[in-house]
Amino acid sequence: MRRILSSDVVNHAGKQVKIRGWLHKKRMLGGLNFINVRDRAGLVQILVEDKDEVEKLRGMQIGTVLSIEGEAAKDDRAPNGMEIHHPKLIIEVPVLDEPPIEIDKPLTHKPDNLDTLFEHRPLGLRNLREAAIFKVQAKVLEAFREYFSANDFTEMNSPKLLAEATEGGAEVFKLDYFGRTATLAQSAQFYKQIMVGVYERVFETNPTYRAEPSATTRHMTEYITIDAEIGFIEFEDLLEHAGACLISVISKTEKDCKKELKAWNTPPFKLPRAAKDIPRYDITEVHEMFARANKENHSDEDDLAPAEERWICEYAKKSHGSEAVFITGWSTKSKTFKFYHRANEKNPELADRADLLFRGVEIATLSMRENRYDKLIAQLKATGGDPTNPGYAPLLSVYKYGMPPHGGWGWGLERTVEKILNLNSVKEATLFPRDMNRLTP
């Protein structure tokens, strides 16, 4: 007999069916026993009455792989009104040891216990509430791809093993490469810019490595960036794309992940319908507003303090009904200005750059890139870079041979999922998180 999925049992009422999956829960009442079996579609309940069949389950722990043939039966008392009666059980893979972590009840996500959560992650992920996180992540990625596909982007993949770090900024991992030193990519920045010269619009969902000794709820040493780069646009178009992308990602998640969002009790999303209505604030403006409303003052800082990011998102939610905001007005004089960024034509003191904040955390950084070769070289020199460094050669060559105005973003996948589900740490939204202290499992 061919296997059907748990979700399909409902379509076979009165007929013999076969399902396969993992033993997820046992409720042994004596003469009347219920087990739940998990497969990729979810759970199905099986009513086991026959003494010989019940005996097969003795000592079988959660995780036991089962094959079950029985009669699909409608019954209002069963979950979803459907279950399997008169089953014949085959123990495909017996499990005799009890799992070290709960599979069928919610696991704690208290900060003090995250270590245990991650230590037992391979099994903990079988917990439906944990699995829900990564179902959402998969949907979010799908939503990004849908947006990119609908807007003519070409997906690309760039190497993560590099000769040396040139982008600057974050610390880089070094490793032995047949006697030479290689580095792990801390961004796909140069490659996606190069690819604009080929396809105009490109994107990549790629691992990114940062050797920052950061111990926060926002940082990991390896994470997924959704990189996009778009040719023949201006700053306004870039903001429009990022805003529209966020709105479509959130609305797809809202539509396709109802069960998962409910499992995490997430608050309803508040976003404007149109990207142009996402509130924008200059960084100096946020500094001032924050200082007026709070006891702290961060006006002398180049970037927003985490407390300011949280505050401005709350503010925008209350006053504009938007949990997302763009932070603009970044100075070209500060160290946040990188050599490939473009200064504003009308106001060269400011960069054509924005951060996208969502539910209190920075999820993406957007900027226009300087596409004029001479200007790019000048900016590289001005920021302490050496244009003759061979690491810059591939990037500089495409500018020499014609690049249109373009811009793009680096967008943190885990931070986005974290905030969608209202989790407290990026690591909770990462299958197998990597940080300063954790390299396993």
Next chain:
RNA sequence: GGGCUCGUGGUGUAGCUUGGCCUAACACGCCUCCCUGUCACGGAGGAGAUCGCCGGUUCAAAUCCGGUCGGGCCCGCCA
């Protein structure tokens, strides 16, 4: 890297302030038995922890002190 915090059966906690009634309690999970509609099933019984580790104070340490190891939070840095 700086500041602050936490460490008790497989899991989550209580006890620690004010040392002794701790021969370490409770819930989940596990084992045995009872239970014909459970769905966080219920009931009775049971196994399982030298309280992260080392040292000190004391008649007496899970509890106080010092060190050490391992986590976490915030900040800096960044997605």
